[in-house]
Amino acid sequence: MDTYKRKELLVGALMLAAGLFYLFLTINLPRKGFIDASTVPYILAIGLCLLGVLQLLAARTATPPASDPDDEAAGEEKSPPDYPTVFKTLALIAIYVALLQKVGFLIMTALYLYVQFIVITPREQKVNHITYVIIAVVASAAIFFTFRQGFDLMLPTGFLKF
Structure with a gap:
């Protein structure tokens, strides 16, 4: 084998x-x-x-590919790992977890998603703030109300108290 x-x-x-x-x-x-x-x-x-x-x-029934997909063409340079993005993501997760109880799920999740979208956007691509805000707010609200109404599970509300 x-x-x-x-x-x-x-x-x-x-x-x-x-x-x-x-x-x-x-x-x-x-x-x-x-x-x-x-x-x-x-x-x-x-x-x-x-x-x-x-x-x-x-x-x-797997057969090895003709060329290794991880290898790039001989003429192209490999891009170095993007460690700053990894560290920014880890910092965002730590901040999210630290503030989740005090601020609340809705606000913290929307903020986290918005900032995370900005962090993972490639440098050569323009950041679309309006789209990121809409996606973050809608996703946060959908998750919150799905758990609250659908699963009858309370997520931290923070200072909103509803």
Whole structure:
């Protein structure tokens, strides 16, 4: 068995193992009804298990690509890793977690998403502030009200108190 096939099988086995472990942890969550706070973890665990099985099935018949997709053409330079973006993202996550209880989910999530969109926008692309604000606010509100009304799960409201 060649190295490429072994790597593909290993990835599939690790995905399946992670999915089964996550499913095992999810089974221990208390249930309140058919749809509750443990519904999404069940969906994620089952999805990860299915992806692991599909990866294992695909790896059985995998053939190595003609050229390594990670290698760039000989004439092109490799771009260095973008460490500042990684550090900015980690800092944003830390700030988000630190302020989530005090400020609230709606405001902090909208702010986090907006700033994260700016951070991950490539330098050569213009930052579209209006689109980023709309997406951040709509996504934050949709997630908040889905958990509040759909799953009857309280997220931190912060100083909004509703």
